[in-house]
Amino acid sequence: MASSAGLSLCGQALVVRGGSRFLATTTASSTAGKKPQENTGEDGQLLEKGSDTILASTFSKSGSYFALTDDSKRLILFRTKPWQCLSVRTVVRRCTALTFTASEEKVLVADKSGDVYSFSVLEPHECGKLELGHLSMLLDVAVSPDDRYVLTADRDEKIRVSWAVAPHNIEAFCLGHTEFVSRIFVVPDHPELLVSSSGDCTLRLWEYRRGRELHCCHLTRLQEPAGPWSDQRFAASRITYWSRDSCVALLCDCVPVVYIFQLDAPGRQLVHKQQLSFQHRVWDVAFEESRGLWVLQDCREAPLLLYVPEDGRWQAAPENAAVKKVSAHLHRNWAMLEGSAGVNDGFSSLYKATFDNMATYLKKKEERLQQQLQKKRHKSPPPGPNGQAKKVKSGEGSQSGSS
Secondary structure, X not given: OOOOOEEEEEOOEEEEEEOOEEEXXXXXXXXXXXXXXXXXXXXXXXXXXXXXXXXXXXXOOOOOEEEEEEOOOEEEEEEEOOEEEEEEEEXXXXXXXXXXXXXXXXXXXXXXXXXXXXXXXXXXOOOOEEEEEOOOOEEEEEEOOOOOEEEEEEOOOEEEEEEOOOOOOEEEEEEOOOOOEEEEEEOXXXXXXXXXXXXXXXXXXXXXXXXXXXXXXXXXXXXXXXXXXXXXXXXXXXXXXXXXXXXXXXXXOOOOEEEEEEEEOOOOEEEEEEEEEOOOOEEEEEEXXXXXXXXXXXXXXXXXXXXXXXXXXXXXOOOOHHHHHXXXXXXXXXXXXXXXXXXXXXXXXXXXXXXXXXXXXXXXHHHHHHHHHHHHHHHOOOEOOOOOEOOOOOOHHHHXXXX
């Protein structure tokens, strides 16, 4: 899958990625970093050459580490205080998602073949270790806040909950989605709850250890007003959470709308609160606990927007000093984002083709019956005077002629 521009936030550390580069800064004081250009792994061997496009990236829980993977099959680990590249390691397959464990001792990497590998953070040059595998492509991976469980989402509508210490032991499956599961998110201040999204246009809330679905929201029923995308299938490309007000923001693939929900944990449901509509394509969204919701969009003049809650509604804050500063950085480095303008996240290719086999079978059966009937009519001689076909014996004509 191709990757569009992305946004990562942890505390006041902010990273915007596009193509093969990223810009690291803060919403407080400006620092910047750039992806290193070396193309060798930890063993010094030349890696398989791709376009170096960044496929996924994430911060650790404290923000002390930052990791990314690219289409040259590299996992690159950084220390952020100060910014320093710790290692460049080779992965077996191109990766689809990655996450740090809560202890920040490992990075878990999910790939297109359905496997999850763990890479040590404390020993940044160690090779990866295979932890678990699915029979289909993995699209997301998450860990519980206590590091007891690894959660994986795949193309075959499944969410698996595995024990971290023994991943072959499966605690539960969360089953209910009817299309691929695009994103999963464990709620940090309600660690028993999981939020998931899918190509079936639903957002679901789970008690994941029991595999129990608590609430299902159909996104197509929330569109106000109906847009040109209302008859399209879409999946969430980002789920982000704001613990300050238990808000969940959902960004969907190729839809210029951000859905805002409030998590009602006691009621075990997600309550739809608002939709934020945009004139430009939205690449990514992320919450900053101290400010609000950051929105990265395909607009050179205003690449970053900040939304803050006012009187119960989320409103844009264009005059915010942090917005102006970070937008100025992106404006000067717009070249790294230009290549993402026409790139989709590729979820549309994950829908499985469906065929009406019974209708095809019945049609072919009818054609065979008609063909057999026509052959019988062609071979049968015309009926005699008593309604029965005449049977002419061989030699009968010659005997009557000789008498």
